[in-house]
Amino acid sequence: xxxxxxxxxxxxxxxxxxxxxxxxxxxxxxxxxxxxxxxxxxxxxxxxxxxxxxxxxxxxxxxxxxxxxxxxxxxxxxxxxxxxxxxxxxxxxxxxxxxxxxxxxxxxxxxxxx
Amino acid sequence: xxxxxxxxxxxxxxxxxxxxxxxxxxxxxxxxxxxxxxxxxxxxxxxxxxxxxxxxxxxxxxxxxxxxxxxxxxxxxxxxxxxxxxxxxxxxxxxxxxxxxxxxxxxxxx
Numbered sequence: 001x002x003x004x005x006x007x008x009x010x011x012x013x014x015x016x017x018x019x020x021x022x023x024x025x026x027x028x029x030x031x032x033x034x035x036x037x038x039x040x041x042x043x044x045x046x047x048x049x050x051x052x053x054x055x056x057x058x059x060x061x062x063x064x065x066x067x068x069x070x071x072x073x074x075x076x077x078x079x080x081x082x083x084x085x086x087x088x089x090x091x092x093x094x095x096x097x098x099x100x101x102x103x104x105x106x107x108x109x110x111x112x113x114x
Numbered sequence: 115x116x117x118x119x120x121x122x123x124x125x126x127x128x129x130x131x132x133x134x135x136x137x138x139x140x141x142x143x144x145x146x147x148x149x150x151x152x153x154x155x156x157x158x159x160x161x162x163x164x165x166x167x168x169x170x171x172x173x174x175x176x177x178x179x180x181x182x183x184x185x186x187x188x189x190x191x192x193x194x195x196x197x198x199x200x201x202x203x204x205x206x207x208x209x210x211x212x213x214x215x216x217x218x219x220x221x222x223x224x
Contacts, residue, residue, distance in 0.1 A: 031210060042202055042214035043157070056211055090156060097209045100164060101145060105157040 003027075004106035006091050012112045013081065021076040021109045023091030029104075031055075031097050032074040034066060035090040037108070043090055049074060050097050081113045116141045118205050120215035128223050130192050135218045137186040137203035145206035146186045148177050150199045151217070157202070160188075193222045 004025045013019050023032065031050045035043040048056035049068040057066075063085075065077040074091060088110050092103040117140040127133050137146070148160040161170045163179035163186060170177050174197065176189045186203055200219045204212040 033210070042204075042217055043212075045211050045213075048209065048211060050209075055209060058211075092157075094210055100162055101206065101210055102159055102162050103147070103210065103212065104159065105149075107156045 004091055004093055004104050006089075006106035006109050008109060009107065010110050010112075012114065013078065014114050015081060015083070017081075018077070018079045020078065021089055021091075021111075023074040023076075023093075023106055024072055025093040025104070026072055027093065027095075027104070028071075029093035029095050030071055031094045032068060033092040033094075033103065034074070034076055035092065035105075037088040037090055039087075047076075048097075055097070078111070081111075083113050086111055086113045116143075116205060116207050116213045118203065118213050118215040120201075120203055120218050122218060123216055124219045124221075126221045126223060127190075127193050129194055132192065133190050135188040135190075135201055135203075135220075137188070137215050139184050139186075139205045139213075141184075141205075141207070142181070143184075143205045143207065144181050146179050147204040147206070147212065148186070148188055149202045149204065149214075151202065152199050160201075190220070193220075195222045195224055198222045 034046040037043040047066045052068045067075040088108045090108045091106045146163045149157040161177040166181040168179045200217045204214045
């Protein structure tokens, strides 16, 4: 199983809503990532978790709050977002932060903020 | 700050032709990745290049890495329509913090 599963696939929310994106993998990977991709742009790194601890935060605004409850699961909690936060949010995982380092990406959650 | 530059940004080519996409990066790294993305879809891993001189081939695609020149190439041989997609290179800045190039949108015309 080389799958990274993201839910929901689509999400529409208002600026005052609180919602969460979920990412799951069962490959035994110990590193998980959130990337943000705006239309016709490359993905940009947001967060890296390694062994359930936050390893990298790329100066992401606090309205995005990541959480890694266990090694298989990564959440992204969303609160008071702005319309410019509308994007495709991609989750990825890798075996760890060393080794061959191949990242496996999920299908993404497409977020629209009204 | 790491810069990753891909060129061309857009490539229209005919089926059966060969072409090369270039990926230049500005700082030392010995790991480079190539991904394919279809419209509205996620990223599909094509190649992971881990050392200077690495060359990998899969079907009509071949990728190489020259860490001294800070250059990677993705060569397309005898293009077919199914290869139409956006191709990204990504450089590992350490601890798997990938910085992506702008992407090359490839259109293969019948």
